[in-house]
Amino acid sequence: MDLHINGQRHSVAPEWRDESLLQVLREHLGLVGTKLGCGQGQCGACTVLLDGAAVRSCLLPVANVGALPVTTVEGLASAAGKLHPLQQLWLDHQVPQCGYCQAGQLMCAAGLLRRAPRPTPGDIDAAMGGNLCRCGTQHRIRHALNTLAKEGA
Numbered sequence: 136m137d138l139h140i141n142g143q144r145h146s147v148a149p150e151w152r153d154e155s156l157l158q159v160l161r162e163h164l165g166l167v168g169t170k171l172g173c174g175q176g177q178c179g180a181c182t183v184l185l186d187g188a189a190v191r192s193c194l195l196p197v198a199n200v201g202a203l204p205v206t207t208v209e210g211l212a213s214a215a216g217k218l219h220p221l222q223q224l225w226l227d228h229q230v231p232q233c234g235y236c237q238a239g240q241l242m243c244a245a246g247l248l249r250r251a252p253r254p255t256p257g258d259i260d261a262a263m264g265g266n267l268c269r270c271g272t273q274h275r276i277r278h279a280l281n282t283l284a285k286e287g288a
């Protein structure tokens with residue numbers, strides 16, 4: 136079985152097949168940008184894109200990923216190192232504090248913009264409401280995304 140992550144193919148060893156996608160990313164493939172928070176689907180720290188949709192990788196058995204493309208926070212910037220517009224937005228609005236939740240926040244926002252390029256405030260609240268931040272950056276995230284929605288990317 137192979138995974139397709141950030142445009143690269145990775146083989147899944149037989150002994151990893153009962154693990155979550157998050158475990159495989161972090162413990163076997165060295166993609167540690169995706170974080171383990173609650174490990175129970177409650178916090179959003181582990182969010183990645185699966186075929187363009189935000190999913191919680193702590194709850195996703197790696198065996199269920201199949202051939203669908205996975206994007207992690209390491210795959211947001213271009214291959215040449217140009218920041219993704221959301222990463223630049225986060226910098227411009229000074230969103231991160233400790234940073235622990237921010238990979239999940241960015242990937243959740245990326246999933247939102249894939250399906251709603253000009254999201255309404257309600258879309259933003261609905262999409263981002265389940266991504267927790269103990270540093271209290273939610274207000275800045277909402278403000279940044281609402282600004283992007285008004286002004287365009």
Ligand code: FES
Nearest residue numbers: 172173174179193
């Ligand atoms: S670590 Fe996956 S939702 Fe919290």
Ligand code: FES
Nearest residue numbers: 233234236268270
């Ligand atoms: S920035 Fe610290 S947990 Fe969100």
